Amino acid sequence: MVNDLAERARTLRKHVVHLAADSPGAHVGGSMSVVEILTTLYFDGVLRVDPADPDRPGRDRLIFSKGHSSAAYYAALAEAGFFPVSELDTYKKTGSRLAGHPHTGVPGVELATGSLGHGLPVGVGLAMAAQADALPSRVFVIVGDGECQEGSVWEAAMAAAHYRLDNLVVIVDRNGIQEDGPTEEIMALEPFADKWRAFGWATVEVDGHDVGELSNVLHELPLTWSRPTAIIAKTVKGKGLSFSENTNAWHYGHLSADLKEQALQELGGAR
Amino acid sequence: MTALADLREGLRFDPATTTAFEACRMAQLDLALQDDRVVSVEADLGDCWGLKFRESLPDRFLDFGIAEASAVGAAAGLAMGGKRPFLNTFGTFALMRAAEQVRLDICYHRAPVVIAGMFTGIAAGFSGPTHHAIEDVAVARALPNLTVISPADAVQAYDATCAAFAHNAPVYLRLGVEPGPQVYDAHEPFEIGRGRVLRHGDRLTVVTCGVTIVPEVLKAAERLGDVEVIDMPTIKPIDRDLLVRSASRTGRVVSVEEHSTIGGLGSAVAEVLAEHAPVPLRRIGLPDAYVKEIGDYAEQLRAFELDAAGVERQVRAWVS
Numbered sequence: 001m002v003n004d005l006a007e008r009a010r011t012l013r014k015h016v017v018h019l020a021a022d023s024p025g026a027h028v029g030g031s032m033s034v035v036e037i038l039t040t041l042y043f044d045g046v047l048r049v050d051p052a053d054p055d056r057p058g059r060d061r062l063i064f065s066k067g068h069s070s071a072a073y074y075a076a077l078a079e080a081g082f083f084p085v086s087e088l089d090t091y092k093k094t095g096s097r098l099a100g101h102p103h104t105g106v107p108g109v110e111l112a113t114g115s116l117g118h119g120l121p122v123g124v125g126l127a128m129a130a131q132a133d134a135l136p137s138r139v140f141v142i143v144g145d146g147e148c149q150e151g152s153v154w155e156a157a158m159a160a161a162h163y164r165l166d167n168l169v170v171i172v173d174r175n176g177i178q179e180d181g182p183t184e185e186i187m188a189l190e191p192f193a194d195k196w197r198a199f200g201w202a203t204v205e206v207d208g209h210d211v212g213e214l215s216n217v218l219h220e221l222p223l224t225w226s227r228p229t230a231i232i233a234k235t236v237k238g239k240g241l242s243f244s245e246n247t248n249a250w251h252y253g254h255l256s257a258d259l260k261e262q263a264l265q266e267l268g269g270a271r
Numbered sequence: 272m273t274a275l276a277d278l279r280e281g282l283r284f285d286p287a288t289t290t291a292f293e294a295c296r297m298a299q300l301d302l303a304l305q306d307d308r309v310v311s312v313e314a315d316l317g318d319c320w321g322l323k324f325r326e327s328l329p330d331r332f333l334d335f336g337i338a339e340a341s342a343v344g345a346a347a348g349l350a351m352g353g354k355r356p357f358l359n360t361f362g363t364f365a366l367m368r369a370a371e372q373v374r375l376d377i378c379y380h381r382a383p384v385v386i387a388g389m390f391t392g393i394a395a396g397f398s399g400p401t402h403h404a405i406e407d408v409a410v411a412r413a414l415p416n417l418t419v420i421s422p423a424d425a426v427q428a429y430d431a432t433c434a435a436f437a438h439n440a441p442v443y444l445r446l447g448v449e450p451g452p453q454v455y456d457a458h459e460p461f462e463i464g465r466g467r468v469l470r471h472g473d474r475l476t477v478v479t480c481g482v483t484i485v486p487e488v489l490k491a492a493e494r495l496g497d498v499e500v501i502d503m504p505t506i507k508p509i510d511r512d513l514l515v516r517s518a519s520r521t522g523r524v525v526s527v528e529e530h531s532t533i534g535g536l537g538s539a540v541a542e543v544l545a546e547h548a549p550v551p552l553r554r555i556g557l558p559d560a561y562v563k564e565i566g567d568y569a570e571q572l573r574a575f576e577l578d579a580a581g582v583e584r585q586v587r588a589w590v591s
Contacts, residue, residue: 125354128352151340162336
């Protein structure tokens with residue numbers, strides 16, 4: 001199963017390469033770092049969603065709050081069956097519904113995101129509604145680490161603990177690098193996990209590229225009854241490509257034909 | 272329960288004590304008692320007429336503390352999850368402090384949230400400029416999918432709240448804070464997008480909206496004589512047909528509002544007239560400036576010539 005998931009992850013990365021090469025550009029760094037998180041949620045039986053009926057009442061909700069990493073998100077949605085994989089070729093092309101930042105016109109997208117700091121407050125509301133109606137549905141919010149500099153994230157973090165939303169899970173893609181440089185140089189977040197704990201969240205730190213570790217945690221929710229869960233997934237920005245790892249140079253960019261070729265070779269061949 | 276009982280019998284609110292916001296709160300509670308999807312989303316201003324709701328339905332009185340971004344975002348999330356939230360806070364905080372949450376989380380997603388804004392205009396009086404909302408309508412009007420309603424009194428505020436709920440889409444209610452003279456003496460189904468001719472006249476059309484202002488304009492119209500007065504509670508979508516019909520007949524229009532003359536009712540009227548019935552227009556409202564002088568609300572209205580005498584004076588100066 002872990003090998004299958006690793007293969008899925010490789011497939012998503014290849015899609016990201018295609019999207020970054022065959023469009024004006026993509027947020028490569030944050031897309032590559034979030035791949036295993038998306039892989040585990042969609043392909044390891046975590047998310048209770050139905051691609052054939054994306055609006056089914058009582059479903060789990062995934063809010064992809066770091067909307068700029070849409071390339072990886074669309075790849076996951078397409079591979080999960082929410083829309084045809086071939087549609088990925090329309091990414092950021094005129095007339096396509098696959099905009100640089102996701103919106104609710106795309107099947108499987110629960111919230112239009114891209115303006116950072118919006119996902120968690122909305123996730124809190126969704127979790128409260130499910131809790132009030134005693135629905136089994138859970139709310140997962142994927143946020144970037146730089147995004148956690150937004151005050152709205154911490155307003156919502158307070159509310160989630162206050163209302164004991166143990167059906168709410170935040171997964172932070174802790175790749176350590178934002179657009180202008182390392183998070184700790186731009187606006188330090190550490191001690192980051194301690195902040196979530198101090199806000200009342202059951203908090204765990206995992207290797208965000210280890211699908212086995214992610215899977216173990218995501219199948220054991222909630223970590224603590226009557227507390228929301230924060231999973232700090234330690235990741236590598238631009239993971240999987242020699243030239244994009246651990247640099248903000250590929251926070252956003254367009255892959256040339258040569259780099260596309262190199263990237264696909266590093267990922268084990270064409271998709 | 273006296274006020275609620277009165278209401279159901281179609282009796283008047285006591286205009287000396289009942290604010291539009293209080294009437295809106297009463298409507299929210301009435302709706303909540305009929306429909307268990309209704310929740311009240313608060314940002315630590317629940318004690319402004321919200322206590323009855325909290326006592327009656329504590330589990331549906333959801334306070335987010337002093338955290339508007341979270342409150343607005345969560346209201347949108349609650350709506351997406353099947354609830355029907357009323358968001359109660361000061362107009363300036365909902366529409367400006369959390370403007371982008373209103374824009375993206377509520378308006379873009381057409382999340383059926385009713386934003387009930389109190390302390391709008393300069394009704395905050397002594398509270399000072401941080402509590403005045405003189406630009407809220409300009410912000411609200413620019414947001415796609417958002418209906419903007421400014422009721423004239425407590426009775427209309429109650430009816431508009433019910434209509435906003437039935438609308439099942441984003442609505443901003445602009446509710447002032449002071450009790451004002453009653454304009455409507457009976458409840459009626461509030462129709463979004465429809466203005467009301469309160470007084471017929473042939474020489475001039477006055478378009479207005481809002482608590483305190485509409486009754487002041489009616490008083491001014493009595494002194495001015497042959498003047499038509501239109502109550503235009505729905506600022507967006509504005510009742511274009513009514514406005515064009517009246518303007519075409521009278522040939523002159525004045526707008527009166529407790530809002531900056533930039534972006535509010537006057538601007539909405541100007542947009543319609545310029546394209547559909549180009550007649551001379553005079554916009555009466557607050558100047559393009561922050562109100563730094565504190566004071567009693569009535570005194571402030573006098574200072575800005577938004578009381579009956581001031582409106583009369585401004586209209587006479589313009590038409591003479």
